[in-house]
Amino acid sequence: MAPSPAAVAAAMPPAADPEREEEAEQQQTKWGAALEGLVVGSYCHDVLLRGGRVVGETLGGAAAFVSNVLDAASPPEASFAVVSKVGPDFAYASAPAPARHPSLLCPAPTTSFHARFSDAVASPAAHAPDRQLRRVHACDPIYPDDLPERRFAYGLAVGVAGEVLPETLERMIRLCRAVLVDAQALIRAFDADGGGGGAAVRHMALEGTPYARLLQRVAFLKASSEEAPYVGVETARRRCCVIVTEGRDGCRLYWEGGEARVAPFPAVQVDPTGAGDSYLAGFAVGLLWGLSATDAALLGNFFGAAAVSQVGVPTFHPKMLQAVKQILEDKAIQRSNPCINGATFTFQRSNMHDELHASLAGAARLMCELQTDPATDNNGADICSAQVPTSPSSAC
């Protein structure tokens, strides 16, 4: 895929800061060719409630969903390290993601959330708020000194409970060639207990936080449509590429001078938890395979759809993964010089965007079929909404 000159966007992250430019130059050689990533954010316990009743207890935390997708779909030469903190009560140390990428152990209890899903029939709006979150426990923050002392091709800042401190994000920016950030790591505030147990999660304006000044050194900032007003898309897009996810409507990308809408994939939703996290990891996977940002967003949409199809951290069927990897092998691209490890990103869709969507839609259909195959145990009803689940044949 040879993007037209018009399709090649400005250098990312912007090199307006001379100190940063010099630092980047010095470090260029140290990054080398290795495609190692750094995922920063803690695993947590998720309790899913509906109508006052517990309907699920699962491993959670963006780091768990992200690791799951990166492990499944990164190109073979790519690897990553996870910096996460949990307490002695952590219940999922032997689950696949934490077993492969263990956490730092703290005396404080593991971060935990209660997610309350409405008992009303689900809203017809694709991106209406679907849950009320309360943070019940918060483990220790992740400090700059907790990060490994080496360079990474890319970093993912994926906190859920305020654990990625501003100084930790700053250190990530210094260590990583390109940093991708989930807005939920930056704009969550936790209101003291007003009854109901734990602290209600609300959002604050990004501009008023200490993270705002770091945005121009971030490559991509992802926000859900609920979070987008707090991010301030028009201001933020002048500093980095902003991605807004829109639930079952897919997503939009905004960069300085352009924007794109990227179509979704069908899914039978059983639990929306982890869609945004899996989206961000899918997007990173797309960049690792050498896709432009708008094409990589297809991988984001694909893994977002895969996440909502199962309760908790999804298990991907090997046949589905094989199909996705085959598509990426066939279509992608300049792996010897992947965008994520270079100085620039291409934002616009390539001329094979629609073809890539069609191929991935085939893999999404396979996922739906496998999900409803009685031989697999993934054919559950939607535990988090009173909406009658769309039948696989009509959704997929």
Ligand SMILES: Nc1ncnc2c1ncn2[C@@H]1O[C@H](COP(=O)(O)OP(=O)(O)O)[C@@H](O)[C@H]1O
């Ligand atoms: N019901 C769905 N059907 C298909 N894809 C979905 C669905 N819900 C989410 N996704 C995918 O996951 C992405 C992230 O979901 P979204 O709900 O916007 O994020 P969050 O989990 O942060 O609220 C969407 O952009 C979309 O690609």
Ligand SMILES: O=P([O-])([O-])O[C@@H]1[C@@H](O)[C@H](O)[C@@H](O)[C@H](O)[C@@H]1O
């Ligand atoms: O659903 P999503 O927005 O992608 O991400 C979720 C977080 O918002 C939530 O705090 C956490 O408990 C979940 O495990 C998951 O990480």
